[in-house]
Amino acid sequence: MTEKYTIKTxxxxxxxxxxxxxxxxxxxxxxxxxxxxxxxxxxxxxxxxTQDTYIQIPRLGRDVHFPVFKIKxxxxxEIPKGNRSGFRFIFILSRKHHVVYxxxxxxxxxxxxxxxxxxxxxxxxxxxxxxx
Numbered sequence: 802m803t804e805k806y807t808i809k810t811x812x813x814x815x816x817x818x819x820x821x822x823x824x825x826x827x828x829x830x831x832x833x834x835x836x837x838x839x840x841x842x843x844x845x846x847x848x849x850x851t852q853d854t855y856i857q858i859p860r861l862g863r864d865v866h867f868p869v870f871k872i873k874x875x876x877x878x879e880i881p882k883g884n885r886s887g888f889r890f891i892f893i894l895s896r897k898h899h900v901v902y903x904x905x906x907x908x909x910x911x912x913x914x915x916x917x918x919x920x921x922x923x924x925x926x927x928x929x930x931x932x933x
Contacts, residue, residue: 832906857869868894869894888909890903905920
């Protein structure tokens with residue numbers, strides 16, 4: 802029997818989502834749809850994700866023992882650009898704990914990249930973040 806994954810979010814992720822939802826009111830329901838698709842993709846792929854949709858972030862350091870992914874292709878109902886809406890979601894996949902942990906969301910800007918310190922902090926304390 803395959804274990805079901807749970808989705809958890811970092812407190813800073815929740816604040817970022819709240820701020821972005823003020824700008825795009827459909828973002829919350831769009832994100833709910835994304836979570837359902839992500840869980841379905843994990844189930845179909847036998848705990849693996851395809852690189853065309855979920856881009857694994859390389860070179861995060863020796864401290865990071867979990868795969869970390871960025872979602873670039875995200876469809877937002879209010880933005881008429883298809884899956885090129887400009888929203889980015891970063892998550893850590895813990896197969897051991899069966900948790901998908903979203904650490905960050907932001908709207909793409911030319912100089913914006915993932916917060917590697919936040920990722921390292923979560924990865925160094927898996928019991929705190931994944932098991933609560």
